[in-house]
Structure formats: C-alpha cells, structure tokens
Amino acid sequence: MIIPEFAPAPPLCLAPVAQARQPRIRLPVGSTDCHCHVFEDFERYPLNVQRSYTPASATLEDYLRMCEAVGITRTVQVSASVYGADNSLTLAIIAKLGQSRARGVAGVRPDVSSAEIRTLHDAGIRGVRVSSHVKGYGGTDTISTIAPRIAPYGWHLQVHVHHASELATLEPILLKAPVPLVFDHMGCVRGSEGVDSPGFQSLLRILRERDDCWAKIASWQRRSDLGPPTYADMRPYAQALVATRPDRLVFGTNWPNPSMFAPEQMPDDGDTVDQFCDWIPDEAVRHKILVDNPAQLYGF
Numbered sequence: 001m002i003i004p005e006f007a008p009a010p011p012l013c014l015a016p017v018a019q020a021r022q023p024r025i026r027l028p029v030g031s032t033d034c035h036c037h038v039f040e041d042f043e044r045y046p047l048n049v050q051r052s053y054t055p056a057s058a059t060l061e062d063y064l065r066m067c068e069a070v071g072i073t074r075t076v077q078v079s080a081s082v083y084g085a086d087n088s089l090t091l092a093i094i095a096k097l098g099q100s101r102a103r104g105v106a107g108v109r110p111d112v113s114s115a116e117i118r119t120l121h122d123a124g125i126r127g128v129r130v131s132s133h134v135k136g137y138g139g140t141d142t143i144s145t146i147a148p149r150i151a152p153y154g155w156h157l158q159v160h161v162h163h164a165s166e167l168a169t170l171e172p173i174l175l176k177a178p179v180p181l182v183f184d185h186m187g188c189v190r191g192s193e194g195v196d197s198p199g200f201q202s203l204l205r206i207l208r209e210r211d212d213c214w215a216k217i218a219s220w221q222r223r224s225d226l227g228p229p230t231y232a233d234m235r236p237y238a239q240a241l242v243a244t245r246p247d248r249l250v251f252g253t254n255w256p257n258p259s260m261f262a263p264e265q266m267p268d269d270g271d272t273v274d275q276f277c278d279w280i281p282d283e284a285v286r287h288k289i290l291v292d293n294p295a296q297l298y299g300f
Contacts, residue, residue: 015056016256020069021270027071032294035252052134058256081134094124131160156180164189164199180212191225191233218252
C-alpha cells in the first residue's frame with residue numbers, strides 16, 4: 001500500500017503594522033491605493049484549500065485606519081488569490097464603501113459567463129487578475145480565453161508573473177491582447193536584475209507601444225534584493241517607468257503585504273508613501289499617478 005504524501009500547510013503571513021505613521025508629505029485629495037487586499041471573517045469568507053499562503057487577519061477597519069494615517073481616500077481592492085473565483089469579500093467591501101470610493105479586480109474561472117461578468121461589473125469590478133505566481137487564479141495561459149469574455153465591458157487584465165522574464169516570452173501575446181493590460185508590481189522585476197533586463201525592457205516597450213497599458217508602482221519591498229530600510233535597488237525601476245509613461249502608472253500599498261513571512265520585516269505604510277514621494281519628487285507627476293491615472297483606469 002502506498003501512503004500519499006501530504007503537502008505542507010501554506011505558510012502564515014506576517015500581520016500588518018498596527019498603526020502606520022504619518023508620512024512627511026500629505027497625499028493629495030483623491031489619492032488612490034490601486035493594489036490592496038482585505039482578509040477577514042474566515043468563516044464567512046473561507047480560504048481556498050489550495051493556496052500559496054495563509055493570510056493573517058487584516059480587516060477593513062484596519063485598512064481604513066492605515067488609509068486615514070497616510071492620506072489615501074480611494075481604493076481598488078484586488079480579490080486575493082486565496083479566494084480563487086469567489087469575489088464575495090471584495091464585493092462586500094465595495095458595497096460598504098460605495099463605488100465613488102472603491103473599485104475591485106476579480107479572480108474568475110476561464111469559463112466565466114457573460115451574466116457573471118455583468119453582475120460583477122454592476123457591483124464595481126473593473127478587471128480580472130491572472131497569475132503565474134500564486135495558486136487560485138487562472139494563469140497567464142488563460143489570457144486568450146478570458147480577454148474576449150471581458151472585452152465588451154471595458155475591463156482590463158491584470159498580469160501577475162512569477163519572474164519578469166516571463167514578460168519577454170509573453171510580449172507578442174500581450175501586444176495583441178484585445179483588452180487593456182495592467183502590470184502588477186513594476187513587472188515583478190527583482191532588484192538585482194537591472195533596468196536593462198529583458199523582462200523589464202519588455203514592460204517598457206509594451207507601455208510605449210500600446211496606449212491602453214498600465215503598470216503599478218507597488219510591492220517593491222518584496223522584489224528588493226537589498227531590503228530595508230531604503231530598498232534602493234528598486235528606485236531605478238520606478239524612475240524608468242516615470243520616464244517612459246507617467247500617464248500610465250498607478251500606485252499601490254499592497255496592504256497588508258501578503259506573502260511576507262518571519263523573519264522578514266513588515267513595511268510601515270508611512271515609509272512606503274515617503275519612499276514613493278522621494279522617488280517621484282515632481283508633485284504634478286505624483287498627482288497623475290495617485291489621482292488622475294486611477295480615475296481614468298478604474299472609472300472613479
């Protein structure tokens with residue numbers, strides 16, 4: 001008799017910082033956090049058995065306290081991979097905050113129906129995330145299946161890859177995708193790769209060649225190889241993105257920074273905002289990234 005091997009339990013994430021400090025620079029009214037998650041009430045909103053991590057509790061109340069501390073007034077909730085195609089929590093948050101303040105990005109099955117998409121659209125969803133990095137969503141191999149289904153609603157595909165090098169391989173497909181694209185986490189490039197790396201250069205080319213593609217300046221703490229407190233190896237990527245398409249960039253805190261585990265250091269969101277402002281000192285450009293660009297992308 002062969003005894004099956006049991007997979008290890010998904011690792012437990014660090015909890016977010018209890019109280020973010022106030023940044024040195026106050027963000028403008030309408031500043032939007034375009035990448036964040038909430039994890040709460042695990043009985044009502046159960047986690048997938050097959051998942052890449054187990055989140056710590058990070059409630060909407062906790063999140064709004066952080067937003068108040070750093071000056072964020074609008075949010076784009078990205079339905080986390082641990083919920084798969086169940087977007088119930090994201091929809092509940094949008095309903096509670098109202099669509100003037102909140103939008104969402106969903107996880108869906110590749111065979112999602114038009115009726116399901118219409119229901120999600122009416123509830124404030126404006127995109128679908130695909131990922132080759134975490135379990136729960138469809139992978140990047142589902143782009144050609146999902147894109148035609150969401151195109152009639154003006155939604156975008158949010159592309160999350162394990163390695164930035166995947167973007168170089170996917171570039172011909174991404175250039176022809178029939179929907180807008182949003183690239184997670186600065187293209188998921190590692191700090192040590194350099195701005196001339198093939199994957200990051202693919203991202204810059206796509207941003208230049210298509211007028212409906214966007215990139216998120218977010219989650220650099222998890223991509224840095226130098227680490228805290230400055231994450232200095234990620235600064236050149238932010239600056240290269242700004243030099244390429246400041247009108248196609250948005251900002252995200254990635255709160256509560258899932259997939260960070262002990263003994264890593266959980267970033268303070270006040271520090272995250274300060275680093276963003278230090279890296280992008282032009283106030284007009286910051287306003288674009290924080291306020292104007294998200295309004296255009298998500299329909300605020």
